[in-house]
Amino acid sequence: MKLKSEMLSNVLTIMLWVLVASSAITFLCTIVYVIDVDLYIDYAYSLDGIVDIMSRVLYISIIVLYLIWIYRVHMDLNTIMPNYPRSPGMALVCNMVPLFNFYGLPSTYSKMGKSLITISAARKQGYNLQGLAIYLIIFLLVSNGLNRAVLNAGTEASSTLLILSGAANIVIYSIYLTLCIQVTRGLRNAQIKETPATPIPDKPDWVSSGFTNEIKG
Numbered sequence: 001m002k003l004k005s006e007m008l009s010n011v012l013t014i015m016l017w018v019l020v021a022s023s024a025i026t027f028l029c030t031i032v033y034v035i036d037v038d039l040y041i042d043y044a045y046s047l048d049g050i051v052d053i054m055s056r057v058l059y060i061s062i063i064v065l066y067l068i069w070i071y072r073v074h075m076d077l078n079t080i081m082p083n084y085p086r087s088p089g090m091a092l093v094c095n096m097v098p099l100f101n102f103y104g105l106p107s108t109y110s111k112m113g114k115s116l117i118t119i120s121a122a123r124k125q126g127y128n129l130q131g132l133a134i135y136l137i138i139f140l141l142v143s144n145g146l147n148r149a150v151l152n153a154g155t156e157a158s159s160t161l162l163i164l165s166g167a168a169n170i171v172i173y174s175i176y177l178t179l180c181i182q183v184t185r186g187l188r189n190a191q192i193k194e195t196p197a198t199p200i201p202d203k204p205d206w207v208s209s210g211f212t213n214e215i216k217g
Helices: 006-035 037-080 088-096 101-116 120-156 159-194 205-216
Strands: none
Touching: 006 037, 006 159, 037 088, 037 101, 037 159, 088 101, 101 120, 101 159, 120 159
16 A cells, blocks of 8 residues: 655655755854854855745745645554544644644644554654654744744844754754654554555465376376
C-alpha cells in the first residue's frame, strides 16, 4: 500500500530545507546590518531583499502544502492504525484555529509519537516526535513573541531583538523540518511493519500427485 502523504512529504521536506537556508541567509544579513550599516547597504541589502521576497512566497506556499500534508498523514495513520485517536479533519482544526493551535500543534505530534511507539519498527521516530512536540510549543511562543516585538518596534527595533528573532525563526523552521522527516520515516516503518507478508501458496494437488507417481514409476 502506497502512503497517501508520501509524495507531499518529499516536496514539503525540500521546501522546508529551502526555507531554513533562506532564513539562515537573512540571519547573516541581519548580523552584517548590526555590525556595519554601510557594509550591509553595499553588499547585503540587495541579497536580503531578494531572499525576503522569496521567503514570503515560500512561507505561504508551505502553509498551504503543510495543511494538505497533515490531513493526508492522518489518513495514513487511520489506515495503518484503525483506532488512531485523531481524524484528518480534527487534525486540520488543531493546526488552523488560532489560539487553540497552541495546544493542537504539539498535541498532534505528541499523539503521533505515542501511537508510533507501539510499533517496534517506528518506535525511534515515535520517541523523537514526542520530544520535538515539547520544543515546538516552546519555540512557537518564543518566535511569535519576538516577531511581534520586531513588528511593533519597526525601524527602532534593537540589534539584540533582531538577532534573537532571526535565530528563533531558524530554530522553529528547523523543528518543522525535523518533524516532517520523522513523521515520514515513522509512517514508512509502520507501514512495512503492519503490511502482512504475502503468503506462499500451497502446491496444487496435481503437482504433488504427479511427483508421487514419478517416484512410484
